[in-house]
Amino acid sequence: MANIVLKNICKTYDKKQVVKNLNLEIGDGEFAVLVGPSGCGKSTTLRMIAGLEAPTEGEIYIDGKLVNDVPAGMRDIAMVFQNYAIYPTMTVRGNIEFGLKNRKVPKAERDQLIHDVCEIVGLTEYLNRKPSTLSGGQRQRVALARAMVKKPSVFLMDEPLSNLDAKLRTQMRSELIELHQRLHTTFVYVTHDQVEAMSMGSKIIVMNEGVKMQDATPLEVYHQPRNIFAAQFIGTPPMNIFDVASVGTWEGCAPEGCQKVGFRPEKIRMHEPDTATDDNEFFHLEASVVTRELLGAEAVYSLQSKAGSLQVKTHDSYLPEPGEPVRISIRKKDIFFFSEDGKRIEK
Known part of the structure; x- marks a missing residue:
């Protein structure tokens, strides 16, 4: 587990500032949700935490360590993408095991990790299947399992449920909440869906045009919005x-x-x-x-x-x-x- 601190983070693309002087602290074991409209800077912020983008200005700390110059693979994080990013030619087992093999984890240990994770996410009976034979929810579980076997300090998720239908999104929301409660690991989750933010997050970070509009618990954002944007973005109807x-x-x-x-x-x-x-x-x-x-x-x-x-x-x-x-x-x-x-x- 780890806390995350962002200090005065700015990100500029082609002279356009997409994240502006962002200061943020995510506590150890917290489920933090970055929420806002398309283009607000939430995914860019997540990618900077992951090490896939470098901040133009500012400092990023994970577990008290400055990681600006630390490569993504050395940050003890795991990321789950919107499009799952699983290998279509590999079986479920192959996808989950791939990273473990690269890290030269012994086979007995790999087998035990895969067994334990698949029991948690309900994939044990699908281990020898190819992704093309799975439903969207099952493929999302493969992506989660592949991240979980790394036993990271931080899980980063970039709109992981956006490709699922409404019923499956609701089911997967519940499963992710249960997973977080079981793992007690820091989760950082990006979405444009305020229902996901309200139902899943222990902390919500509302963003607009690269600026943090509010950073609080879901109920505090709802009952005590700091500004008109937060007041209208959270709540249905607005x-x-x-x-x-x-x-x-x-x-x-x-x-x-x-x-x-x-x-x-x-x-x-x-x-x-x-x-x-x-x-x-x-x-x-x-x-x-x-x-x-x-x-x-x-x-x-x-x-x-x-x-x-x-x-x-x-x-x-x-x-x-x-x-x-x-x-x-x-x-x-x-x-x-x-x-x-x-x-x-x-x-």
Whole structure:
């Protein structure tokens, strides 16, 4: 196991800075998830930790040792790629054993390592099969097993589930969480999927345009976002954001310097228009239903109000039809306030 520290990391390609002054600490045994849109610098950051890219500026430490000049093969890490990167002409056993043979691990030890790892990831009965005969999930397990037999201090994973269908992604998420709990090894995982980030990570690093927007636990990012980007990137549907001037002064609850207000779709309650809702703990707004998506246990609405369009996620039995007027209520304590530069203002 090992901790990872990045100090003032910058990466530039053709005069374009893709990672900007990144400072980050990932604790020993942590499951850290780098999350953000395409091109935000998350995969580049992972590749710099792996030693596949060199930082333009800054220092990278693994287990307290500066590794800027340490080759990838000497960093005691294992990487699992999006496309699995397994050898199609080799059997499952051959793929898992390949690195061990290169390191001249004795055959008896190799056999024991392969047996132990395959028991963990459920590949024992497939050892003599070729990758072409396996499902996507099984091939992903081969890639994981090949990484695991190295017994690395750090596992690096670059969108390893993106090629799987939705059902298999959900299953593999659970398996990776269980694997991390069993191995107690440091995991660094890259994804653009905020559901993966929220469900898997003990720490989330939200990135945008090469800049770290927030670095915290999943619940802290959700409940205490530091800025508009983190607030809207984490959560489905995203947080509703409005100009503070869109509805007067938001009943005087906006603090000084506030330019934007926001609230999450699941914090909104909908009522019939004539419902009495004068509780001072709530902010109220008239709206009309534009669309409705019934998803079984919950419903997602698009509404139009004088503040602008907004989304609601509800589990209530009140399910108005498109075109109907509604009144919505949001607890004032559930409203977030942001300055002109997008940073959250604590009230």
